[in-house]
Amino acid sequence: MKTIKELNEKRIPIVRIDNSLEKYKSMPIFQDKVDMANEVLRTVGLPKLASKQQ
């Protein structure tokens, strides 16, 4: 697992840890969208991935 410090040294945005966001992890926000995603999983499944080229 990468650390935030390692991430911030890469060409991706600066990320700061904000513990006040923790409460949203268990909160059922966007639950309608999650339900829709589960329905797509149930009815359609996953696409096939092409095998990686060497």
Add this chain to the structure above:
Amino acid sequence: MVFEFISEGPKGQIPKLIKFSETTLKGFYNLAFGDKDSETGDIDDTVISNNGDSERVLASVVSAVYVFTEFKNDSWIYATGSTKSRTRLYRMGISKYLDEVKQDFNVFGLREGEWEEFEKEKDYSAFLVKRK
């Protein structure tokens, strides 16, 4: 995993929240984002804030996908809009940067009940990406 960023425009600063939610399949996450009420902390993914920075908002969401997949690089990220027009906006955003996005992600669109490799100018009802 939850991210917050700020939309800045004529309507001021609007905090936005992005959440990657677990689904019934391990490693398959739903990506959703919406406005955060700065007083109550409530989230609304249907509000149209019209803050004139939709492209930057989408870029911030893409950035969050990069960060998330740095941690969980074998995950599938599923996303769809809360309305058809918003889904179309996402499709246009993906299309605009497709060549860059495809360097790092496999990109799929859901069309007529099947996943297919994402192509510009095609309408999709949902999107799915996986880090290469």
